[in-house]
Amino acid sequence: MLKLFVGLGNPGGTYARNRHNVGFMAIDRIHERWRGGPWRSKFQGQVAEATIDGVRVMFLKPHTYMNESGRAVIDASRFYKVALADIMVAHDEIDLDPGKFRMKTAGGTGGHNGLKSITAHMRDGYRRLRIGVGHPGRKEMVPSYVLHDFSRSDDDWLEPLLDAFADEAPLLARGEDAKFASKVHERLAGTRAPAKPRPAPDLPPQTRAPESAQDKTASRPFSVLAHLLRK
Numbered sequence: 001m002l003k004l005f006v007g008l009g010n011p012g013g014t015y016a017r018n019r020h021n022v023g024f025m026a027i028d029r030i031h032e033r034w035r036g037g038p039w040r041s042k043f044q045g046q047v048a049e050a051t052i053d054g055v056r057v058m059f060l061k062p063h064t065y066m067n068e069s070g071r072a073v074i075d076a077s078r079f080y081k082v083a084l085a086d087i088m089v090a091h092d093e094i095d096l097d098p099g100k101f102r103m104k105t106a107g108g109t110g111g112h113n114g115l116k117s118i119t120a121h122m123r124d125g126y127r128r129l130r131i132g133v134g135h136p137g138r139k140e141m142v143p144s145y146v147l148h149d150f151s152r153s154d155d156d157w158l159e160p161l162l163d164a165f166a167d168e169a170p171l172l173a174r175g176e177d178a179k180f181a182s183k184v185h186e187r188l189a190g191t192r193a194p195a196k197p198r199p200a201p202d203l204p205p206q207t208r209a210p211e212s213a214q215d216k217t218a219s220r221p222f223s224v225l226a227h228l229l230r231k
Helices: 019-033 066-080 113-121 139-146 152-167 169-173 177-188 215-219 221-229
Strands: 003-007 040-042 045-052 055-062 087-093 101-105 127-132
Touching (some): 003 019, 003 066, 019 045, 019 055, 019 087, 019 127, 019 139, 019 152, 019 169, 045 066, 055 066, 066 113, 087 113, 101 177, 152 169, 152 177, 169 177
Parallel strands (some): 003 055, 087 127
Antiparallel strands (some): 045 055
């Protein structure tokens, strides 16, 4: 039975190391570890396939920008006839400290625009890999914080975490989420705890990701972004 692993993020090199893109990073690491096939454009995103310990897995990275992610996910799930319980979504979570993670099935979106979009397009019941990136301390600073790059020092905890996700991916593929969480925690025992996040400075407008943009804006982001910021 096919499983669908979805990573949430914004497309393009400008946003590649943003905290908001850690879902993409997790999916990329699992894809690499299990020697997935080539990425190709489909379902308003990028898809690739791998066999993880005997389980067929389709990876999806929506390229619709974050708050329209649900359009890509529902298209892929309908095409492959994937049940909700067989969909796993990896995303950033500001309510968890950096280096922490939780598995969750269904429930609230915590204000995450990608999850809001997926839930709006589909019935709830899909699985989530919530990857902690920390909170800047003030609500109004959240957008610029999550759209800011991880620092190089963050690699001390981020790289081992992504590697652990990839190595224990067979458990995700089999739907054994509690065992997956336990195994990853075991692997990370003794890893140096990351520092608490410091408030991020506001990003200049031209570097903000066009969260409300449609996928067609990818080829002309700056002219469209100027229009969006005037709304």
